[in-house]
Amino acid sequence: MRTRHILSISILSMAVLASGCSRHKSASAVPTPNRAGDQAARDAGEREAAKLREESDRAEAAQRLAAERAAGDRELNRATLSTPVQFEFDRATISDEGIRLLDQKVEILQKNTSIRIRVEGNADDYGSDEYNMVLSQRRAAVVNRYFTERGIDGSRIQIVSYGEEHPICTDRDEGCRSKNRRDEFVVLSGL
Numbered sequence: 001m002r003t004r005h006i007l008s009i010s011i012l013s014m015a016v017l018a019s020g021c022s023r024h025k026s027a028s029a030v031p032t033p034n035r036a037g038d039q040a041a042r043d044a045g046e047r048e049a050a051k052l053r054e055e056s057d058r059a060e061a062a063q064r065l066a067a068e069r070a071a072g073d074r075e076l077n078r079a080t081l082s083t084p085v086q087f088e089f090d091r092a093t094i095s096d097e098g099i100r101l102l103d104q105k106v107e108i109l110q111k112n113t114s115i116r117i118r119v120e121g122n123a124d125d126y127g128s129d130e131y132n133m134v135l136s137q138r139r140a141a142v143v144n145r146y147f148t149e150r151g152i153d154g155s156r157i158q159i160v161s162y163g164e165e166h167p168i169c170t171d172r173d174e175g176c177r178s179k180n181r182r183d184e185f186v187v188l189s190g191l
Helices: 001-031 036-083 096-111 129-149 174-179
Strands: 114-123 159-164 184-187
Touching: 036 096, 036 184, 096 129, 114 129, 114 174, 129 184
Parallel strands: 114 159
Antiparallel strands: 114 184
């Protein structure tokens, strides 16, 4: 019996040893994580993501800036095109100041070929209604001719004569009446 006991202990010991060795082998067969390599890969990924976010933010900012500039340009163009041109009493001749204003309008019209405008001729209340209608028509026509002579297609320009029907000042003094001797400009489309 003693021999059996020793034999059992021997077998048991060998089994323990064998199981310990096999556990050790299987544990070493599993690769240990490379923590430094994993962290480097994560850091590289985060840097790339940050770079992409930054590029995206820059692109969005550039688009916003371009849109703001375009809106600002449209408003500036509208203001420039809408600025009236004044005339002297009983004249349909463009003054030096009028030429400067018209040249600004021509530049905008040349760059933006889709813009269509209406030139509205006006006069003060001196003279008859018929005379003032003719005078305001001549004022609008001289501006139309100025534009077409500088390459603006006449089909983009509409002219109308209001005579003394649309005063911007109704006082009877000369300072007020002089403000009514003008061509007004209305943007019809394209801006």
